[in-house]
Amino acid sequence: MTEVMSEQTEKERYIRAYGAMMLSRTLDKKIMTAQRQGRVGFYTPSIGQEAAQVGMSMAMDKDDVFFQYYRDLALMIHRGVPIELIINQILGNAQDEAKGRQMPSHLLARDYNFMSVQSPVATNLPLAVGAAYASKYMNENKIFVASFGEGSSSTPDFHAALNMAAVFNLPVLFFCENNGLAISLPVEKQTKVEIWKKADAYGMLGIKADGNNVIETFKAAREAVTHIKEGKGPVLLEVRCYRMGPHSSSDDPTKYNADIVKEGSERDPIIVTEELLKGLGFLNEEQIAMIRSESNRIVNEKFEQMEKIPPPDKETLFDDVYSELNWILREQKGEIL
Numbered sequence: 001m002t003e004v005m006s007e008q009t010e011k012e013r014y015i016r017a018y019g020a021m022m023l024s025r026t027l028d029k030k031i032m033t034a035q036r037q038g039r040v041g042f043y044t045p046s047i048g049q050e051a052a053q054v055g056m057s058m059a060m061d062k063d064d065v066f067f068q069y070y071r072d073l074a075l076m077i078h079r080g081v082p083i084e085l086i087i088n089q090i091l092g093n094a095q096d097e098a099k100g101r102q103m104p105s106h107l108l109a110r111d112y113n114f115m116s117v118q119s120p121v122a123t124n125l126p127l128a129v130g131a132a133y134a135s136k137y138m139n140e141n142k143i144f145v146a147s148f149g150e151g152s153s154s155t156p157d158f159h160a161a162l163n164m165a166a167v168f169n170l171p172v173l174f175f176c177e178n179n180g181l182a183i184s185l186p187v188e189k190q191t192k193v194e195i196w197k198k199a200d201a202y203g204m205l206g207i208k209a210d211g212n213n214v215i216e217t218f219k220a221a222r223e224a225v226t227h228i229k230e231g232k233g234p235v236l237l238e239v240r241c242y243r244m245g246p247h248s249s250s251d252d253p254t255k256y257n258a259d260i261v262k263e264g265s266e267r268d269p270i271i272v273t274e275e276l277l278k279g280l281g282f283l284n285e286e287q288i289a290m291i292r293s294e295s296n297r298i299v300n301e302k303f304e305q306m307e308k309i310p311p312p313d314k315e316t317l318f319d320d321v322y323s324e325l326n327w328i329l330r331e332q333k334g335e336i337l
């Protein structure tokens, strides 16, 4: 009985993972199209990194905290962040948690333990380390995840963060989503050493996994979580995936000779996951078609609804900085009302 139950749970868990990947892919394409139509200002697509993000997310607990980066859409969706919240931020409308003040694609979701994305790459790593330090001091049992691309490993922040996390034995998972490119720069020109191997230099565990394989990434992340929870210190987990689109909506990859994977090809993580889950008897073609069409319906419906929400009120510009406005700001506020 127990065995049947756990098999069922595993099946449900993977179907949910696939559902999150598909919803993310659908929303990603919708936002990119809307950007091309002038309805969205800017976007950094997640396409190609869905299995990596969802595989890692599957290993994390509800209370764990995320210092994510600008490509982590599938991660957020798998952790239950409603797509309405994501769309509101992308549009910067009146219901956006950041009141329209952040760049689109710089998501946050306070109630789901997602901090706000920062534009300078790898600045989220020392922040995750600081938060983990405080959490350990308060005897909490949380893991702090800092995600980033392989190019971000060339920054001083990467090295400072790994060093401090290891020295203080902090509960941090450094999650490197290696998509092979930092805008136009291939990883071979970025570093001579595989990213996960750099863990050794700081005295922490390094793990590498196939980020196109949701099951393999989940197992690698689970190993990392066990290590951290046993108090053995932080882990650097590198997962290899592929970029399937431009770096951002402002980028044109045809201008450089990049390996951009085509949707539907054998390196597309959605296709890889479908094959894996069909092989395990967890999914069939009919269910796949159903999940695809439901994702389309939900994304189109929600996007249309959220687009009807007006921009934030002009006066909200003056909120959240000073407890009381000084005379200059009072005057400026008076001028725009």
Ligand SMILES: Cc1ncc(C[n+]2csc(CCOP(=O)(O)OP(=O)(O)O)c2C)c(N)n1
Pocket (backbone or CB within 6 Å): 071, 119, 120, 121, 148, 149, 150, 151, 152, 153, 155, 179, 181, 182, 183, 247
């Ligand atoms: C400190 C800093 N340097 C440069 C940039 C410009 N920049 C934005 S994204 C990016 C590439 C980052 O590549 P990677 O870390 O591999 O992540 P990916 O975008 O490939 O997912 C660069 C250089 C920046 N935002 N911050």
